[in-house]
Amino acid sequence: MNSWKNGRKILLGITGGIAAYKIPSLVRLIGKSECECEIIMTGSAKNFVAPMTLETLSGHKVRDDDSFDGTIPHIKLSHWADVLVIAPCTANTLAKIAHGIADNLLTSAVIAAPQKCPVLIFPAMNEDMYDNPATQDNMKTLASRGVRVVQPSEGALACGVSGRGRMPEPHEILHEVFRALCVHDMAGRRVLVTAGPTHEYIDPVRYISNPSTGKMGVSMARSAWYRGAEVKLIAGPVEVDSYGLDVVRVKSAEEMFSAVRENLSWADYVVKAAAVGDFRAKDFTPRKIKREGRDVITLELVQNPDIAAEVGRLKREGQVLVGFAAETDNVNENARAKLKRKNLDYILANDVTGKNTGFASDTNTLRLIPRNPDEPEQIFSGLKEDIAFEIWSRLIAG
Ligand SMILES: Cc1cc2nc3c(=O)[nH]c(=O)nc-3n(C[C@H](O)[C@H](O)[C@H](O)COP(=O)(O)O)c2cc1C
Structure with missing residues (x-):
């Protein structure tokens, strides 16, 4: 599947702040994302990061005030770009663009950017510079003109x-860039996503779990956020890149159950991507179970609450419920049965025995099965972050 990011054009302006040292990592991430990147540096930025590093990583000549190739570079570049990003943005450049000053290639490109090109700036400076009323006023001025000031x-x-003044990390900047590149066709929609495994503790140091990493659920949450939705992510105990997302952390299936119930009526879409433990130990042993004197241990398990079934039971008018079925055999049949049993609107059947699919993989193959028999089934295959975006396109077309 072709990624929606493929070939999108990022014009990256770098100014003379110390946070410029992080920008080579950002350029590397942009390259991996298959977006194109052209770079403009201010004269001062070149004191902080070497143009050669950026040229090597971006595969393009870096532009500066001395670049002249017979064209008018500030017009050419700003009209080429799908998004114009300034990271880091110094107090100086912030002040210039707030006042329409165009005395170098970067500030000229900003003033020449067509209305349809989103401008995204990442101010980064010492806290006193940031708190200065001039800086605060300049940020307000730019925000009031539609510039996204992160x-x-x-x-x-x-x-x-x-203090305040740190530029976000490169991967966080990239999330903002992707958000700026997306049409916000999910604005005003509220999305609740569950992701990751659960830990069902047997004693204080042992638990029953599964290999879920939460990547599919987090990708669903992240794509909805890129498209302008308000997103709440209920995440089991896995590391989650939570930038921009409202995350509720839980450990056990019972904790996930209460978090889902608490947020259910709020949501327009409920995406249940978590791999919730079906069973937990009947009795939790409050002290570590010792091996000495025991050859065999018999563990009695009891069923956890069925979150998907409860969500299906409490479903309100207009709410769209999406489940996942991680299966090892009779994948589609089991998924269809689960869809009906749990009163879901859509289910994504996931063969977790396949190569490059299911748990922990960056890629996945999913069959979307709608409840409405008039809607076609559809297969999504590719990177989890890309198929999540395509799944949303299908869901919101509804
Ligand atoms: C070592 C050093 C670090 C600096 N760091 C910052 C910074 O983080 N943020 C900022 O706004 N200015 C910073 N400055 C000041 C800018 O470099 C200065 O205002 C410069 O004129 C900015 O030019 P430009 O906006 O054209 O890149 C720093 C200056 C020096 C010497």
Whole structure:
């Protein structure tokens, strides 16, 4: 499956802030995402990161005030771009673009950018520079003109103090760029996603679980966020890149059950991608079970609450419920039966025995089975982050 990101054009402006040292990593990530990237550096930025590094990583000549190839570069580049990003954006460049000053190639490209080209800036500076009323006013001015000003976070700053002014990490910048590249066709829709495994503790140091990494669910949450939806992610105990997402952390199936119930009526779409443990130990042993004196241990298990069935039972008018069926045999038949049994609108059948599918893999193959027999079934295959985007296109076309 071709990725929606393929060939999208990013014009990246780099200014003279210390956070520029992170930009080669961003350029590398952009390259991996199959987007195209052209770079403009201010003269000052070249004191912080070498153009040769960026040229090697982007595969393109870096532009600066001395670049002249017989064309008008600020017009050519800003009209080429699908998005114009400035990271890091110094207090100086922020002030210039807020006042329409165009005294170098980057600020000229900003003023020449057509209305349809989103402009995204990442101010990064010392906290006093950031708090300065001039900087605050400049950010407000730009935001009021539709520029997306991504606020810096708090943390250790290069000047040796801790405070607000840190540029987001490269992968976080890329999430914002992808969000700016997407049409926000899910704006106003509320999406609840569950992801990851659950841990069903037997004693304080052991649990029953499964190999789910949450990648499919997080991709569903992330794609909906790119498309402008309000997203809540209920995540089991896995590492989750939660940037921009409202994440509720849970461990056990029972905790996931209560988190889902609490948020259910809020959601327009409920996507149940978590691999929830069906069983838990009947009795939790509060102290570590010792091996000494025991050759065999018999563990009695009881059923956990069936979250998907409960969601199906409580479904309100207009709500769309989407389940996943991780199966090892009779995949499609089992998935169809689960769809009906749990009163879902769609189910994504997932053969977890396949090569490059299912748990922990970056790729997946899923069959979307709708409840409505007039809607066709559809197979999605590719990177989880790409198929999540395509699944949403299908779901919102409804
Ligand atoms: C070591 C050093 C670090 C700097 N870091 C920052 C910074 O993080 N943010 C910022 O707004 N300015 C910073 N500056 C100041 C800018 O480099 C200066 O305002 C410069 O004129 C910016 O030019 P430009 O906006 O054209 O890139 C720093 C200056 C120096 C010498």
